[in-house]
Amino acid sequence: MLRRRLPEADGFLRQLLGRGSQQDRAAAAAAASPPFRHFVERLTGGGAAPISRASSALAGADADATAASARGGTGGVDPASLTVHFLRHSCGLAEADAAKAAERVHLRSTKNAHAVLALLRDTLGMSPATVARLVAAHPAVLKNTTIEAKIDFYLRELGLTAAEVRRFILVSTYRFLHAGLDGRLRANYRVLRDLLGSDENVLTAVKQSIELIYENLEVVLLPKLQALRDYGVTEDVLVRLVTTHPKALVHRSSRFNEGLAAMKDFGVNPASGIFPYAFGVFAKIYQSKWDRRLENYLSLGWTEAQVRRAFIKHPYCMSVSDDKVRQLMLFLSEKLGWDPEYVASCPTVLSFSYEKRVLPRYKVLEILLSRGVLKKGIRMGHLTISEKKFMENYVTRHQDVIPEVLEAYGARTGCDVK
Template sequence: MLRLVRHVTAATITAASPPRVLQLSFHHPLSHLISSTTPNDSSSLTVYFLKKSCGLSSEAALSAASKIHLKTTKNPRFVLTLLERFGFSKPDITRIVSKRPQLLLASPDQTLQPKLDFYEGIGLSGADLARLLSRIPGLLLWSLEKRLLPNFDLLKAILHTNENVILAIKKCPRLLTSDLSNLLLPKLESLRDYGAPASVIFTLLITHPRSLIETADQFEKTFNAIKGMGMSPSTSMFAHALGVFAQLHKTTIERKLENYLSLGWSQEQVLEAFAKHPYCMTVSDEKVRRNMEFFAEKLKWGPAYVSANPVVLSLSFEKRIVARCSVLEMLASKGLVKGDVKARHLMMGEKNFIENYVIKYKGEVPEVVDAMGGNKLGLGGLKPGS
């Protein structure tokens, strides 16, 4: 049973790395440009530094300069030095400064380095950390003691490992900065009261954490809609359904339902498909129509069969559906396989399908290699009998 922690202790960062000492005497690669040739007035100096040292375009530099005014480049240069020491590339730094130029005014040792040490300590470093902060550089400005550490501890109490917490954070960085005690925990209580076990809540947090950070009213609407479908809260599909439904606007859901109905589906069949494979509601209308037309014309599958096997709607048309049907059609014409194409043939793992229908028969029907896209799959070198 899931135990919800309302009073969070100080975080234990198991993967903590030794603290880095910022050498303020570090000679920045572009510091020679910021000398007597640097413009004197604040506005010109700011734009100049943003372009020459931070890599911003003229337009981006002017935009950023409307938010900060540099009287000196000393602190900004220390900030750039710190980011470089943590492995951030020039493009990373450019994106970060462009989105949040105020970071150039932050204290490198008191504000920024403790946050960077924290992220590295929990296992979020290198390219992953650079991507995250390039998206949301404000994560370097939130209070470590009042928000980041407590939220990390709370999430770890539910997800158990640093790795799992990082997976959730990558999908929804707001998990680190939101008031989780008031925003997240009541939703988890509602799920538990409805009968969702810890495993389902775990799946929801890992795969669709945004659904648990939305407003209480929006969550209640989504939650009630899923409950109204009669889905069992004890299965992982309940978590996926709740997550998918939460990301779709009401008008989008109505449009997608209308698309299915226009293809001959009944509302009950749409609900059956959604309960088995919630992601069928994220497939584009065009793809649904194209796949259904192919299924109906080539395979004689109707809505009843497809709604019972809705995963086929999400499959790639050219790379999966057409390629595999071509292989099976060739083998059937030679009498090597019997029966019609079934949904299981399309949903089968790539490795199993290649072994059972391509490699096994390439000696008798070498064309199956090309039909399957042999060159792209690394099968181009296969020869009959090899």
């Protein structure tokens, strides 16, 4: 018995030593008993078939993951692998981003994740690239089970457009995901509805500041409104303030207090129509920025009293950039001879566009002056009247006799006036 098995062993030894052809090695391995054959195949490099079978198994697992993803289950596939696969192939994440995101979210089922993607893409109109960025930054969105109800609240109950909801989600994703639907969103909506009196006013206010829906209004808003009431602000003025400058009320309590003190110092009547705008503008500007704007006016020959007077008349004069104020003041001073006192009497001119309003109107009026049509020079009213009135009085009325006015005014938009 021993002699009969020696040739077989000798043949295998030759295969181990590299002697004989490939066919001989394959035949010898096939003739061996299963345990010995497996041992020899591993030593002689004959294990290619098992490796190939493993590769096929992995490929099958990947296909199974895709199928399971479509069915909404794992199908026996490792959740970590399923998560990465879904992030890459369904969400469009790059390999590195998918790996990072998979560390923060684990999908055992993709049913809800597919529904979330459909809402983001189909209902809100997010592009594939935007969805990928959102998921990469906040992968937990895929497991959120209230997103459909929240989107429905914003669209149907609150009245926002899909584009507005999309913008708010991208800006405040964390708060969108974690704010309770009934405990916070609908509760805030009821508070705002009672305060502002109409759904239209609520929508206007929320568009200005989404914080009105997310924040705890009993903490960040209602105490400030009561402080304003105690100062003498009427309900009508409060409504105007919340609908035009809500950020001044939900941000930085310290600036709110400074704003209220400034209104008292400036002598702004709390019941006046200008109060919500003056308070809103002041409270939104950091003190350092306010000081810089003031210094800019002083450098142009204004006095602090003139700045304060201009602010009370037109609060947005302090929202105009320093460069624009310098450009307009230099033009008004050099071309029209207007001094700070005159401009401070009607500071709305500082909010006008130099290219689209001030300069084109000046060109038209200068032509009319040269032709003797204007007798008393260019006044502030020429710049502040409505577009319709200016066209009627100074362009249309004279264009047949003085066609240059039409050409001069058409330059404001780069096209002919019709």
